[in-house]
Amino acid sequence: MDKIVDHINVNRDRYVEELKQYLAIPSVSALPQHKDDVRRCAEWTADQMRRIGLQTVRLEETPGHPIVYGEWLGAQGAPTILFYGHYDVQPVDPLNLWTSPPFEATVRDGEIYARGSVDDKGQVFMHFKAVEAHMKEHGRLPVNMKFLIEGEEEVGSANLDNFVNANKALLKADVVVISDSPMFDRGVPSICYGLRGLAYYQIDLRGTKSDLHSGSFGGAVANPAMVLAQILAQMKDRSGRIKIPGFYDDVVELLPEERAEFAKLPFNERKYRLELGAPRLFGETGFTTLERVWGRPTFEVNGLLSGFTGEGAKTVIPALAMGKVSMRLVPNQDPKKIGDLFEAHIKKIAPKTVELSLTRMHGGKPWMTAFDNPFVQAAGRAIEKGFGQRPVFNREGGSIPVVATFQEELGLPCVLFGVGLPDENAHAPDEKLDLGNFHNGIIASAFLYGEIGGLPR
Numbered sequence: 221m222d223k224i225v226d227h228i229n230v231n232r233d234r235y236v237e238e239l240k241q242y243l244a245i246p247s248v249s250a251l252p253q254h255k256d257d258v259r260r261c262a263e264w265t266a267d268q269m270r271r272i273g274l275q276t277v278r279l280e281e282t283p284g285h286p287i288v289y290g291e292w293l294g295a296q297g298a299p300t301i302l303f304y305g306h307y308d309v310q311p312v313d314p315l316n317l318w319t320s321p322p323f324e325a326t327v328r329d330g331e332i333y334a335r336g337s338v339d340d341k342g343q344v345f346m347h348f349k350a351v352e353a354h355m356k357e358h359g360r361l362p363v364n365m366k367f368l369i370e371g372e373e374e375v376g377s378a379n380l381d382n383f384v385n386a387n388k389a390l391l392k393a394d395v396v397v398i399s400d401s402p403m404f405d406r407g408v409p410s411i412c413y414g415l416r417g418l419a420y421y422q423i424d425l426r427g428t429k430s431d432l433h434s435g436s437f438g439g440a441v442a443n444p445a446m447v448l449a450q451i452l453a454q455m456k457d458r459s460g461r462i463k464i465p466g467f468y469d470d471v472v473e474l475l476p477e478e479r480a481e482f483a484k485l486p487f488n489e490r491k492y493r494l495e496l497g498a499p500r501l502f503g504e505t506g507f508t509t510l511e512r513v514w515g516r517p518t519f520e521v522n523g524l525l526s527g528f529t530g531e532g533a534k535t536v537i538p539a540l541a542m543g544k545v546s547m548r549l550v551p552n553q554d555p556k557k558i559g560d561l562f563e564a565h566i567k568k569i570a571p572k573t574v575e576l577s578l579t580r581m582h583g584g585k586p587w588m589t590a591f592d593n594p595f596v597q598a599a600g601r602a603i604e605k606g607f608g609q610r611p612v613f614n615r616e617g618g619s620i621p622v623v624a625t626f627q628e629e630l631g632l633p634c635v636l637f638g639v640g641l642p643d644e645n646a647h648a649p650d651e652k653l654d655l656g657n658f659h660n661g662i663i664a665s666a667f668l669y670g671e672i673g674g675l676p677r
């Protein structure tokens with residue numbers, strides 16, 4: 221491995237220059253005007269896979285954006301890693317809050333700033349370079365590898381489950397590896413053993429045919445903005461508990477041992493609060509911040525739209541009100557079942573004074589795994605070699621919908637080894653990736669392939 225580590229060290233600057241090209245492609249999966257850019261990014265990804273020595277690289281078409289597949293299966297008798305990541309990115313708005321343009325990657329103070337730097341192109345690219353280092357130094361990998369890089373993760377992976385189910389033989393492997401999550405903190409690498417699930421809705425309310433003069437009609441009809449506020453206010457009580465009947469029925473409670481482990485992590489609540497700029501933290505009574513984010517479900521309003529929001533004042537009763545809401549779920553909550561409970565509840569509490577319509581948007585199942593399996597242990601050793609630090613074990617509040625599918629449909633354990641930092645602004649302006657973590661992540665990935673390659677199948 222010395223030769224490989226040397227190779228990675230010598231090529232450090234080249235990696236950054238190449239990553240800049242990847243980050244220059246605006247592969248925003250949510251926006252139709254970027255459809256061609258998303259495809260161009262898939263092609264760039266495929267081309268990169270070919271360059272580093274993967275074989276049978278191809279785009280797999282879906283009803284949406286293409287999936288990129290590539291493999292190297294020359295390690296006879298060794299286990300197979302299925303690596304999953306995504307090449308699509310979130311929209312960039314609000315654009316005016318970016319210090320440098322989101323698709324012109326810029327290095328400042330050891331961080332590379334661009335949309336997709338941490339989520340997830342930078343972390344995918346780290347694995348490409350780890351593969352390349354093995355190939356350049358030894359002409360082979362110490363493990364069999366299959367790469368599955370999708371272009372629809374940020375819009376809910378709607379076509380990926382079908383692809384996985386239709387291609388079980390193609391995707392046969394021993395373990396899934398994913399780098400699409402933050403590490404616990406700067407200098408505290410981690411392995412993530414749990415993700416929350418998601419159920420997302422748009423709520424539309426109509427009060428009248430059109431907007432009304434609030435003087436001529438105020439008092440005579442319900443105001444949909446007010447009704448929406450009243451509905452939303454009934455979703456959670458003052459102690460942060462969700463009031464949808466049946467919502468908690470399937471929640472697996474945090475075990476005392478797990479809570480004790482969370483409490484041992486180097487978490488500074490005051491620093492966390494100050495970094496967020498929140499006057500006070502808020503969450504479900506009876507739980508710590510880490511417990512709330514990692515191990516408890518939540519109901520959030522993502523956005524609201526109604527009436528007059530321009531400068532000055534306009535006396536009007538809006539005809540429409542719209543809200544986007546989502547619920548983060550924990551094991552064993554099922555997004556379909558939770559969605560049904562939410563729909564039943566909102567239909568029950570919505571007054572007859574407005575027309576209600578609900579649109580079910582994306583969702584995903586929560587996921588959690590035991591971390592005493594040999595693959596997780598192997599990842600622990602690799603991370604220690606790359607970062608000079610033993611990783612801690614953490615859960616995360618975010619969602620990667622396909623992880624539960626890999627576990628349930630392919631029966632595979634998943635190792636989530638992410639190198640992002642909690643403050644790297646994923647989905648926000650000034651998204652960035654620490655180049656030291658990127659570099660150590662390449663070394664750790666290169667070790668990971670060797671560690672897993674040495675395990676029995």
Ligand code: BES
Nearest residue numbers: 373374375376400401402582616618619
């Ligand atoms: N990389 C994130 C998932 C993530 C975030 C994992 C934070 C761990 C911690 C992923 O790209 C993402 O943003 N997922 C979406 C899923 C949704 C669009 C279905 C999410 O969590 O909102």
Ligand code: MN
Nearest residue numbers: 339340373400
């Ligand atoms: Mn991601």
Ligand code: MN
Nearest residue numbers: 339374646647
């Ligand atoms: Mn994301």
